[in-house]
Amino acid sequence: xSKSKPLLFSTLGKKLIMSLTGLFxxxxxxxxxxxxxxxxxxxxxxxxxxYAYFMTHFTPIKIVSYLLYTSIVIHAIYALVLTIHNKKxxxxxxxxxxxxxxxxxxxxxMGILGTVLLVFIVTHMSQFWWKFHNDQVPxxxxxxxxxxxxxxxxxxxxxxxxxxxxxxxxxxxxxxxxDLYKQVAxxxxxxxxxxxxxxxxxxxxxxxxxxxxxAFQTLGxxxxxxxxxxxxxxxxxxxxxxxxxxAAMPVYxxxxx
Amino acid sequence: xxxNMNLTLKVWRQKNDNTRGKFxxxxxxxxxxxxxxxxMLDVVNExxxxxxxxxxxxxxxxxxxxxxxCSLHINGRPHGPKQGTTxxxxxxxxFHDGQxxxxxxxxxxxxxxxxxxxxxxxxxxxxxxxxxxxxxxTGGVPDANVIPIPKIIADEAFExxxxxxxxxxxxxxKNASAMLFVSAKIxxxxxxxxxxxxRYSRAQAMVAQMDAEGFGSCTxxxxxxxxxPVGIKLTNIARMNxxxxxxxxxxxxxxx
Ligand code: HEM
Ligand code: SF4
Ligand code: FES
Numbered sequence: 001x002s003k004s005k006p007l008l009f010s011t012l013g014k015k016l017i018m019s020l021t022g023l024f025x026x027x028x029x030x031x032x033x034x035x036x037x038x039x040x041x042x043x044x045x046x047x048x049x050x051y052a053y054f055m056t057h058f059t060p061i062k063i064v065s066y067l068l069y070t071s072i073v074i075h076a077i078y079a080l081v082l083t084i085h086n087k088k089x090x091x092x093x094x095x096x097x098x099x100x101x102x103x104x105x106x107x108x109x110m111g112i113l114g115t116v117l118l119v120f121i122v123t124h125m126s127q128f129w130w131k132f133h134n135d136q137v138p139x140x141x142x143x144x145x146x147x148x149x150x151x152x153x154x155x156x157x158x159x160x161x162x163x164x165x166x167x168x169x170x171x172x173x174x175x176x177x178x179d180l181y182k183q184v185a186x187x188x189x190x191x192x193x194x195x196x197x198x199x200x201x202x203x204x205x206x207x208x209x210x211x212x213x214x215a216f217q218t219l220g221x222x223x224x225x226x227x228x229x230x231x232x233x234x235x236x237x238x239x240x241x242x243x244x245x246x247a248a249m250p251v252y253x254x255x256x257x
Numbered sequence: 258x259x260x261n262m263n264l265t266l267k268v269w270r271q272k273n274d275n276t277r278g279k280f281x282x283x284x285x286x287x288x289x290x291x292x293x294x295x296x297m298l299d300v301v302n303e304x305x306x307x308x309x310x311x312x313x314x315x316x317x318x319x320x321x322x323x324x325x326x327c328s329l330h331i332n333g334r335p336h337g338p339k340q341g342t343t344x345x346x347x348x349x350x351x352f353h354d355g356q357x358x359x360x361x362x363x364x365x366x367x368x369x370x371x372x373x374x375x376x377x378x379x380x381x382x383x384x385x386x387x388x389x390x391x392x393x394x395t396g397g398v399p400d401a402n403v404i405p406i407p408k409i410i411a412d413e414a415f416e417x418x419x420x421x422x423x424x425x426x427x428x429x430x431k432n433a434s435a436m437l438f439v440s441a442k443i444x445x446x447x448x449x450x451x452x453x454x455x456r457y458s459r460a461q462a463m464v465a466q467m468d469a470e471g472f473g474s475c476t477x478x479x480x481x482x483x484x485x486p487v488g489i490k491l492t493n494i495a496r497m498n499x500x501x502x503x504x505x506x507x508x509x510x511x512x513x
Contacts (some may be wrong), residue, residue, distance in 0.1 A: 004461035009472035011434075012464055012498060082474050086432035089366050089473030095267075095280065096359045098333030099431060100481035108431050110476060188443040213479040220499030222492055 011085070014078055019215035021075040026212060026238060028068050033245045040252065044153040045181025050179045052132065053164045078117055083111050106206040107214070113207040120200035127187055132180055140179035146171050155179070172182050188253035197250040201243040209239035261287045262354040266301065268313055269361045269511045270337050274369040274377075281357075283313075290350035294337060295320060295327060297349050314373040315333045320345040322486065325421030328428070329374055330361040335425035343423065363424050365433035367470040378424050380470040381438060385422075387466035388459035389442045391451050404450050417444035419487045426481035426489070432473030437481035439467045440497035441489045447500055457504035 007013040035055065038048040055061055099108050106113060139156035146168070156176060165176040170184050187193050212234030216222065221230075264285040271278025285301050292300070296315050302312035318326035327344040331337035339345045346502030352358060360374060368376040418441070426437035434497070443460055475494060482491045 002464040011468050012501050086473040089433040090364050092364050092367050094361055094364055096333035101334055102480040103478035107478040217495050218478045220495045251342030
């Protein structure tokens, strides 16, 4: 008879890791979406650029963001480990297999959907995160007249100054920042980036319509009263509202060009 | 007889686990729609025996849906196109004249092929032996009904206990996972007062054996529940996850 292995070496323990990292990523999506809604402000990107600076320089948030990167990596690694394990459990496949008769397409293709998401995450981070952290975005200066509350913005020449400044000079509030907003607007001038983002958000939707409720099942959190709530949140909030919210951003920039 | 059908069967033939198998095509002629699927195979086999050929091997015993011995992956689904039924209870009226029927064994590393369509499901026995029991005190015969059990709990445990161990859940799962079977066996004891003594060691021992047998992990697709002939629910899997994680995280002391 087999001895019980340590938790993380069992199939159930590996799924526990998948579900915890997956749910952590879900919680991140909420924060990321709410923050990015500032892209829709009609303020030449001031609120968004200030927010971008805050998110990259406030220590607790920096800690959480490293936790997040780790979660993505662990989630992807365990996805691979489990997929290999599952393939080994059926070395000879069926000639005829009617999966559609008993399960949803997305639940059977979490790995493919996840791979799309991984490609997306890498692309997305190289477009914004990498450029932001490596001085490859333009700079901008906002001047707000404190009497009239009018703001004007001018592009700054790169190299003239780095990072971020905020001060008041002669009744004018001045903010100098990296112009991530412009980087966003610039990127989504191209239809193919817009297309990639929209397709990836569709993949996110399918991944989470199954994934969110699946994570609770993995944790054993199944209850007559709460299961319908989890199902509802999984479909309508994580499967519909969040992906549509994200997809709206590239579409908005593309159309407002 | 009128209304009888002629079918084309594509049957997986394999000498044993060490040889490669292949599909062989047979004609099943004059099949009555009132026959069961297994009776249809009997007809084909009688024909093969008459011709001096090796009959098709398949598992069966009770032929009334209670023993769990029959199997068969029929046209892409375990126990055929109907839900909530075993292959022995599947009638030929679920097929139509001229149809091609592809018949395969359960496919799982943990269920090696014995011959043709018969697979070795003793992995299930070993999982059961690892913890699917309760200790009973010796002594006088206890009175019936001395331990109060709420009706809802008794019903739930009974429903879990209806699992016939057929393995359709493994066959249906894209990962060849045995979670539905194991969770039903864990649940039937975890729910009842009689099962409390070994509650946490049982969950750990049975999961360990399940993993050791080489079954896949659970992606919660729900294919098992949809294909289970007796309607074992996914709730059992959630309960097993709960029992196991609870045991591992909070009750490690109770490991065997
Ligand atoms: C924003 C990104 C992502 C989120 C929010 C997310 C969320 C989730 C959640 C909640 C689950 C359910 C866990 C469970 O059933 O216990 C899951 C499962 C899964 N995820 Fe992700 N995921 C993301 C990215 C990825 C990536 C990048 C990959 C692959 C490289 C991936 C591959 C998988 C796979 C294969 C499963 C199914 C595991 C199984 O049940 O066997 N996911 N994900
Ligand atoms: S859970 Fe259902 S499908 Fe699985 S072995 Fe038991 S009866 Fe068969
Ligand atoms: S032969 Fe017993 S259940 Fe089918």
